[in-house]
Amino acid sequence: MAEPIIELKGVSKAFGNNVVLDEADLTLYQGEALAIIGPSGTGKSTILRIIAGLLAPDAGEVYIQGQQRKGLIEDAADPISIGMVFQQAALFDSLTVEENVGFLLYQHSQLSRSQIRELVNQKLEMVGLTGVGDRYPSELSGGMRKRVSxxxxxxxxPDNVKDSPAVLLYDEPTAGLDPIASTVIENLIRQLQCTTGVCSTYAIVTHQDSTIRRTADRIVFLYQGKVQWEGSVKDIDTSDNPLIQQFFSGNVEGPIQVIG
Structure with missing residues (x-):
């Protein structure tokens, strides 16, 4: 059995009177691709932000490679680096693609501009965007902006090996994309895991059936603040769990309450 790289134990989070996570448990293992699925508003993105250290739980414990995190990522460094791809790409509109991709190195490294530019070009080539470094986000399609992110x-x-992400978190990476652009992104996620050796472990939040089936090894279903089901992609079509049956059939009748 692979070693846990991230563990959430009894994690709770509320926003005002809205309890989003209710003593939720979740484990991400070394080398796996985990999909976190469930209806809208059930805390999936909140879990990602807690894992990333951008949001602190109200209760419960977060362990990163066996070490308990106290507070936020800015309060104390984790034993590993965690990268995050936000749903809307979250690029700086006033910066070029090169400046966006190399932002952290420009701000927090001693590397020369030419060294950073070379590293940026390498990463852009990995995601199939050679030659777009001088463009601005507004000049790119939605799928291209996702790949820049x-x-x-x-x-x-390269002067600090610990900066290399050991875990990637994807928040709805194919949201708003057409089926062909979605396939490009789905293939890229797997390529980054399996081919380039960039990062072998990731968690992905998604609603999209093709993204779940193409990018996940294991799935957890989040509803009413807790993980209600987990299994493999193959288990989707054979599960007798009514939550899974309703979610993947799109039926409005079932245990999942339809809002509005």
Whole structure:
């Protein structure tokens, strides 16, 4: 059995009177591709932000490679680096692609501009975007902006090996994309895991059936603040769990409450 790289134990989080996570447990193992699925508003993105150290739980414990995290990522460094790809790409509109991808190195390294540019070009080539470094985000398609955000997430400082991400977190990476662009992104996620050796472990939040089936090894279903089901991609079509049956059939009748 692979070693746990991230563990959430009894994690709770509320926003005002809205309890999003209710003593939730979740484990991400070394080398696996985990999909976190469930209806909208059930805390999937919240879990990613807690894992990334961008949000602190109200209760419960977060362990990163066996070490308990106290507070946020800015309070104390984790034993490994965690990269995150946000749903809307979250690029700086006033910066070029090169400046976006190399942002952290420009801000927090002693590397020369030419060295950073070379590293940026390497990462852009990995995501299939050679030659777009001088463009601005507004000049790119939605799928291209997503790939730029991937390149930024896997950027690391060669003078500090610990900066290389050991885990990548993807928040709805194919949201708003057409089926062909979605396939490009799905293939890229697997390529970054299996072919380039960039990062072998990731968690992905998604609603999209093709993305779940193409990018996940294991699936956890989050509903009412807890993990209600887990299994492999193959288990989707044979599960007798009514939550899974309703979610993948799109049926409005079932245990999942339809809002509105």
């Amino acid at each position: 991937f390149a930024r997430a896997i950027m690391s400082n």
